[in-house]
Amino acid sequence: MDFWESDDLAEHREAARAWVEANVRPEWVDEQRRSGCHQTMELHALLARDGILAAGWPPQYGGGDVDPGFAAAVFDECARLGLHFDGWATTVMVLHTVQHVGTEAQKRQYIPAALRGELLIALGYSEPDSGSDVAAAKTTAVRDGAEWVVNGQKMFTSTAQVCSHVFVLARTAPDAPKHKGLSLFLVPTDAPGFEVQPIHTLGGQVTNATFYTGVRVPDTALIGEADQGWSVMRVALVYERGVSSPTSVERTVADDLAAWAREARRPDGTAVLDDPLVAERIGRIAVEEEVSRLLGRWMNWNAAKGGVPGPEGSMRKLFWSEAGQRHFSEALDILGAEGLLAPEAPGAPAGGMFEHDFRNAVVTTIYGGASEVLRDIIAERHLGLPRSRPSL
């Protein structure tokens, strides 16, 4: 037993920092915040140019000889600066899916282009009437000769405004049971009949609604077999675990709050941290953050070991997201009136990031498995309790 946390990327850090120093412009962080788009295309082109996107992929599909450790360190260093790569993260998930279930022609068509930075893929699963119950999708795709015609609407198609494709979950066998009539298509965003509209969010991120009106795609856009979309999606979900948590950039609210409370003064001149009402809450946050971190380490360690995924992913996501929401809410209370101040406000504590992160935390218990879905998974698969949802 050994809880020592070594930096797996240590040998690549220096080179990665040099790359970031030479290529990354700090204003991209502000730009992502201002535009709400968590994907910077200028940066993406540079990552493609230097073979960082292609690191670790097989050569026959455009993989290069850049060390995957170096590539991971570059992404990690960029993430530390506050840059997001949401569009690339979803693209990687889809590329892995294509690699697993696609035809040889599809692998050669999509993977090399994506690694050259020419192709970026958003996920089109959720709809206005279906989120957690993703298999209830109503968007349809109907075969017409060598083509498919797609009609419907997708919600929360994040980064679609800069993507070349959307990975669309559509119903292809309307009379089959709900999980057995689905298929997945790579729909180009420049196809006639495709439309994208922005959705503004509480956390500042701008996601999208995407509309599909008689969009025609060739048969080669069908990924995996027709009507087998549910199992194709599950391939992608396995890879979601690997990209959804950049663990080295976890923010510690307790540390930041303690730093503020040590300097801040009550009207009588005493340090805010000397108020036990404040110190007790920071102490509680520190304990829960340590537990969150450990659940994350457990998840990563188990994944690295290559074992069958257990409940650790669901447990980590559930605990981390729910604790995080409590912590940001407590943080604003502890800051008092100053907790109101947004990043744009002069003199806001920690540059207004408490206020920003408080708003942003709202979505964490909703995306990537809502808390209720995770509790169902833990109850059924880990505790052996009966299924509570209706099965159709």
Add this chain to the structure above:
Amino acid sequence: MNLDFTDDQEALRGAVREFFDKESPPEVVRAAEPLGFDAALWRKVVELGLPAIAVPEDRGGGGAGFVELAIAAEFLGRSLAPVPLIEAAVATTLLTSVPGEATPAADAVAGELLATVALHPVTGDVARLVPAGAVADLVVVLRGEELLAVRGPGGPAGAAGAVPNLGAMPVADRRLDTGEVTVLAKGAQAVAAHRRAVRHWELLTGAALLGIASRALELGIDYVLDRRAFGVPIAGFQTVQHRLADNSTAIEGTRLLAYKAAWAHDAGLPSAGTLATMSLLFASETAFKTASDSLHFHGGYGYTLEYDVQLYFRRAKAWPLVAGDRRVAYARLPHRLFDATEA
């Protein structure tokens, strides 16, 4: 990072679990109430060498570490074993760590003397509510800047001044003025040795609460799978399932934190003391919520003494409470973590 136990530790887990399952079933726990001490079981625990398992071999101990002690404490908690293993292990470690008078240390290691530690510094002549104080031959006490070993009064292990309490624990007040008092250490050394002992107690009690929580969760799951209402097992209701899922998640967090604290101790990390406190805090929250929910899911039966879940509910609240109000410990944490004023 390697979150697996070693083969030896796995073997120990199996052996300790089997021992407590066999020797400390609920009937034994109930029979030992209200004192919370079973002399025959204690002799067996001593024969196994568990209290001195972490004492170096050249001092007569088992030469293992606090990960091994935490394993023993986890399964002690799981079966609510009515033996002061944690207190004896902490006191024995303390006695062997202070230089000078070697006799009580050797006797404690040999299991011929049952020692404990008063968790709170004493100002007058009475150490209040000492854990295992009702059955210990010797109590280590910090008074001012002196670390004292107090023998007697009360003679051999027995119900010396036991006080009725929520957790059926052998707690008792111990007088310093009528006992035989020896000075073990003085000054900063005494204070530091006592603080280390308290951290050890926190670490092992955190592990014991992990065991309490794990078993309390199982009792709840077993019951809801069995009990039917409105024609279906109540295990099928989401409001029941989701609370059990939350508790199960917290238990996995408790497990990671408990063994990280034990590992940090054995690795000699400066953060070990703080991790021990954090582990106790989180373990006590988890154990009480889990036992409380599992009791609630038993409905009216949970309120009766007949079902075992009440045994867990009472101890989940009582065992950590000997150390004082949790919120006071939480309030000290930021200073310990971020100002490094105290380990």
